[in-house]
Amino acid sequence: MTDAIERIVNLALFFADARGTVTAEQARAQVAGYPADQDEAAFIRMFERDKDDLRKAGLTILADDEGNYRLDRTATFSAPIDLDAGETAAIRTVSAALADDPSFPYAADLRLALAKVAPHIDAPRADAMARLADESPERQGDDVATLSAATAAHKRVTFGYTNTGGGSGEHEVEPYGLFLHDGRWYLVGRDISKDEMRTYTVSRMVRVSRNPSAPKTPDFEQPEDFDIALFIRLPFQFGPSSQRFEAHLRFDSSAAWRASILSAGRGTLKTEGAEVLWTVEARSTTAVLRFALENGPGLSVAGPPELVSALSVGLAAAEVLHG
């Protein structure tokens, strides 16, 4: 008796070898593995499942209204990718690191992706490792996998959540996006009962579940202008919007090379001679001063005057305390 895996690979070979279109009946007759005594409905279910598996493997199988199938060869096969040594090394290193990181939710797919694009499938493993999320990495990885799949399929999710104040509750959310920041995964979505956008820390969730009903039918439409980058904040950008102000930080000539790295795409960078002036929204005086000092030397507070004054008072306190 033919193994299920043989049947699926045989079907892939059948589609790839066919010239022109084929029908389900031809597949049934010619592909080893479909039981001869199987009734029509059972065969169709098995055939549909097998086609879904081939699509997951990257095959593009087209169907017309008359029940004819065709492998779209252009959409299925790619030319080998020409990667230089540095590119190959970068891909192999990050793949080796993340494929074994339980907090990276796409590890299995990553291995297969690398297997497809790597110039040499049997090259030695790169020496690398990762823990993207350092709190409960396994649980975060599992939950983010569920949330990511729900985000892609536009299915609602439910979870229990404990906020920073210690309050707990159940939430039903339309998940719009996920981001990783400082060792933690975050979910951004519309909370159904509150009817507002919220950001949730994944490590604070329990019982994460995707709406199981009508799995192929979306529950919601993603807002067209949604951009997860707008929800990723620097440490000094948390707090009430009423406390929002514009901070001016200056990278001197020795630190100018770090301006684009530290600003992380937030605010504006203006080159002034060999220096760079960074204008960025802040919501916490304490946090922006800490950021500037911790990332020095070479990064200084240039304004507004109230921020410089607050820094002066704080520095004086630190000096007196240690004097």
Next chain:
Amino acid sequence: MAKPTTSERARRLIALMGHLTQDATYRVEDLARAVGATPAELTADLEALSMCGTDELDPYSMVPIMIEDGILEVFGPLPALSDPVRLSSAEATALAAALQTVGFGAHEPLVTKILSAASAGFDASALEHTVRAAIATHESSVFASLADAAQGARVVEIEHVRGGAHDPSVRQIEPATLFAQRGAWYVTAWCRRAEEWRTFRVDRIRAAHETGEQFDPGAHATPLGDPTAFDARGLPVATLRFAETEPYLEREWPGSRPIDGGEGSDTLVEVPYGGTAWIARRVVARLGRVEVVQPAELRAAVAALAHHEQAALPI
């Protein structure tokens, strides 16, 4: 590890088939590692693959492979599926997200090149609007240079700016391991200047250039255990007092631990530190809410740094 589903096993085989070349041999162990299977699992699946073909009655239409003693031999042309199959949407998502973590965004040439091999249903820009796995705060080219040099055992000259330092130091290193931890990437390398193993944070490396010299990866006894961003062994320890208004968070002070002896609502904490400039800057950044209890020279360093920063203010 969970037993793979039939679907996952079929995907592994289809990913492998694009690499199988007539008259080539492969170690099953290497192939298994590449697709995330055990050698036993993959051997069983490859044996199943050898039974597959476009016509079960025609032996010449079967997949021409045989497995013996852990070696896979391809003794003829594949009947079909001999070209690389494109990345599925899930695979492209995984690869794009992985590349994000080391600083390659959706519009970098490498990502564009890789994702040209993705199926039509994948949209890299759409992914970037919904998933951000970017922990990298370094230049992607620095990471690529270090990764390439590590795999090729080639010496790299780096310009490294230590935390709390103003000027870069130039060092020749023999890179061994790249790893991500606590929200950043690091490289563990034999530092020729220090003549010992060192770990460098990648976003503190301003430039990395190969010198053209090869090194012997086995020349120095490798450090024990997994690489770590912060190894407290042998470091001096400072005692810090946290005021009630400054919550102590272990995440912010690697290797630290609270100790008894705080007054009132203060918290006393022992913090190992690798450099005085680094810890002094972190204490000053708390603007009087954290005090160095000891050692005395660190207290003096904090006072001096606070004074220096004060003098530099634009007032």
